[in-house]
Amino acid sequence: MGIVEKATEYHLGLLKAKLARYRAQLLEPASKSGPAGVGFDVQKSGDARVALIGFPSVGKSTLLSKATHTASETAAYEFTTLTAIPGVIEYQGARIQLLDLPGIVEGASQGRGRGRQVVATAKTADLILVMLDATKSEEQRRLLELELDAVGIRLNKRKPDVVFKRRTTGGLNTTVKLTKTDEKTIRTILASYKLHNCDVMIREDITTDEFIDVLIGTRKYIPCLYVYNKIDAISLEQVDKLARTENTVVISCEMDLNLDYLIDRIWDNLGLVKIYTKKRGARPDLSDPVCLRKGATIEDVCIGIHKSLAANFRYGLVWWGRSSKFSPHAQKVSLNHQVQDEDVVSIFTK
Ligand SMILES: Nc1nc2c(ncn2[C@@H]2O[C@H](COP(=O)(O)OP(=O)(O)OP(=O)(O)O)[C@@H](O)[C@H]2O)c(=O)[nH]1
Ligand SMILES: [K+]
Ligand SMILES: [Mg+2]
Secondary structure, three states, X not given: OOHHHHHXXXXXXXXXXXXXXXXXXXXXXXXXXXXXXXXXXXXXXXXXXXXXXXXOOOOHHHHHHHHOOOXXXXXXXXXXXXXXXXXXXXXXXXXXXXXXXXXXXXXXXXXXXXXXXXXXXXXXXXXXXXXXXXXXXXXXXXXXXXXXXXXXXXXXXXXXXXXXXXXXXXXXXXOOOOOOOOHHHHHHHHHHOOOOOEEEEEOOOOOHHHHHHHHHOOOEEXXXXXXXXXXXXXXXXXXXXXXXXXXXXXXXOOOOEOHHHHHHHHHHHHOEEEEEEOOOOOOOEEEEEEEXXXXXXXXXXXXXXXXXXXXXXXXXXXXXXXXXXXXXXXXXXXXXXXXXXXXXXXXXXX
């Protein structure tokens, strides 16, 4: 950065830090009584939750009705759906909750329509499907992203590698060279938040905005797929162009086009692993796997089978699968052993 850019970055950084704090207060009031931040009261169920977010009449409810056994009212008029409707996608032995939500409008994050409730619910999802109408302008995608950004949802972004601890003394450590912001800006932002006594460790080349995000602390980093519906109504050239965009799937709910592929992509994106269990002397149960998030351990498998299992755990056996070294012989494992997709596991208790 040159001197002018540095000065601009510094002042802009401070201004954005103030704005972010102001907005965070607006969105998440200290008292839990206000309507802000409160989502629809739908119980989480199954192995993961996927939320459908989009402007009115893009076809969210049509998708729910096609992909699950739940019917959600669909119609040509806007705001047909007025509350959250859960359905279940059954796939590869997993149960994925798909949430149909009311359409949101521009300004939703500021409280227009049911927007706040919708975006608060979106925050609870493991994956967001940003649903768009392929016949409408590209602008809709940017507007929707702005609304989600305004409530602190970061789509397809990783949480920046910054560790932040309150201490009795202060310190700022950077393990990489900062090229998009600088220490002076960071220190001033910390001071503006009256955080004189904290340890900050910055381990990647972050921007000022990313630093503010970490500081605010309530940001949600959620993966997202952009789903363009109604491709039956656009040209092949347009379909081709959209389909080649990153994190994008093109579909037609009405014509049943590409819906299987969408579910494949949802599955890949959730990164679920299926673990089969095997009782002593019996064949593995391939009909009812335990579904877990990537990185899960034997302890998670125990919890997935029964709450009390982990407490009485003696040892586990991985019979075969990707995490077993000694296939086809069983490998003895402890609670912290990481399991992988399609492992066959036995648990022995005290
Ligand atoms: N051409 C075309 N129309 C579709 C498709 N999918 C849905 N529609 C139509 O789009 C309209 C809106 O569908 P809905 O499923 O109600 O849309 P929604 O996003 O749930 O709408 P709200 O609940 O009002 O936000 C209906 O008239 C559907 O028949 C599609 O793939 N192609
Ligand atoms: K509609
Ligand atoms: Mg609807």
